[in-house]
Amino acid sequence: MPKSKKAKSKAIDKPAALGPDLDIGAFSREAAPWSSCPVSSLPRDIAQRALSAGLRTDEVDRAGTYFQIDHSVVFKAIQKTFEGKAEITSTREALKRYPWAKKYWWKLVSANTDKYTALADLKWDQGYFIRILEGQKIELPLQSCLFVSKENFNQNVHNLIIAEPGSEAQIITGCTVHPNVHRGLHVGISEFYVKKNAKLTFTMIHNWAQNFDVRPRTAALVDADATFVSNYVCLKPVKSLQMYPVAYCRGANSRVSFNTILHGGKNSYLDVGSKVVLQGKGSRGEVIARAIATDKAQIKARGLLVGEHEDSRAHLECRGLLLSDQASIHAIPELMGKVEGTELSHEAAVGKIAAEQIQYLMARGFSESEAEALIIRGFMDVGIFGLPDVLKDEIKHMVDTTVAGAL
């Protein structure tokens, strides 16, 4: 057996460093294939669930779409206006088409990291390939949907996103399941390359099911004068979710921001963090997280800033709001300075709604529940995040719905 294969087969039994360990053999790899079809002709229940994760099957206000159900790619196309500016296809197709794609494959995330990366390598089901060509600015978001339609299915995607030099784009990824799916495992490997002077805004919305397990493994490499903005939204219950995406600010003046909005409800276990490694001169990082916990949810909100260049700076801000005595939020902000001159800072706060704030608003005539809703909505204010305009209202609406449900 070649050395690498051996290492992988070893990794398949290796629990992840964080999060509850899962028996991956308990999930099924079998699912009937879906044939490709226009994304607008997908069944209504699928379209509705996709919409709940920010994905529009009518393709209005979207530059291109990738739609995968279980392991089948059902749709992948770029709108006519954007042809020749960006590409969207499956990673299997891309690796076949472009021999050079290999040098981006498994380069930021190691397949030997843990059993989930090993699983994605050994049992790989497509994933999306998005490439924005050099100097192209795509005004409308590109969208991709990773959908699970079969109960207890294990979906393992590997995505590759390349923003060529000087390009600019927004990507929306929605991950969700059919209403009849209650349990399953989604493993998603994502490797981002944001090249010189490019700007990429990536927004991922997760809308899973109460007994679903999710293990994304994400890394991004950001070159000189490039900006990578990663927004993550998870507002619906999930059994367990563990992810700790990392961005390497390798280039001079590279910029990274991670924005996370979490609502842990029911028995959800969320272990979500963001890492920024500052390697380039003048590199900057920002991590902002907002988490609310209701019912019996447990949230671990992590953050790690690593300063490896003397001229680098990053800040981490994590706020948690507890709305139940049986829930918990554990904020774990970490700073690691490796060279003199790097400036790393953090602020973290976890607590319940201040009685003083409620009383103040009640003195203005708000009822107690109106006051609470207003405060929670304010706490989850997405105005501070760099969300694409077309998503701002949708995400605000999702947050409002969550708040209404949480009370």
Add this chain to the structure above:
Amino acid sequence: MAILTIEDLTVKIAGKKVLNGLNLEVPKGETHVLLGPNGSGKTSLIASILGFPSYHIISGKISFDGKDITNLPTDERARLGIGVAFQNPPPIRGVKLGEVFKHIAKGKVDEIELAKITNIPMEFLGRDLNQGFSGGELKRSEIFQVLAQRPKFAIFDEPDSGVDVENLDVIGRAISRFLKGRSGLLITHLGHILRYVKADVAHVMFYGMTACSGKPSKIFDLIMKRGYKWCEKCPKVKKLSRKR
């Protein structure tokens, strides 16, 4: 007829008595001034009038506009027509001043006009409530909100402390204009606001009680000249001291 009547009100917070059989009556159409040293119970009185839950009423009664409100929740009192401009309002992240305005004005107040009167720049409405507001901004924002509430009875807790002359002028005019023909209660330490607002009666608080009442200018001048230390020698205050 009185807009506000407080009879023999005793209030405890965290087991400690903060109001001690207090009596106060504000007739309709009048503005009264509340004076008293720090810790005499002025802010506790406001919190009790609003019915904040941590202020436990041990005995006594609060009536507003002929209605017993002693056991009403805060929001109902506000809806009946009590409005308070707080001295130290809490910052609330993500909640915009404009959002709160919309809720309390209910489409019945001209936002631009009111913002002009209280010197609130329109972009200020998009800011997080009380978050990083300067002293003057806090006062103006509070008055802006209270005026938007259009209360029958407005309480202003030290609207004149910590503000510069220019802001004081804006605040003074806005409050004075609003209180014409309405009823109100002013709390002031320095009395600057009294240059703008014609008050009818002043009350001096000691030990959670009203020690004396009278003509505002007269009482205020005496206190400014002699201080509250002098008041403590007054037989009325001494009597209260024994009663507490």
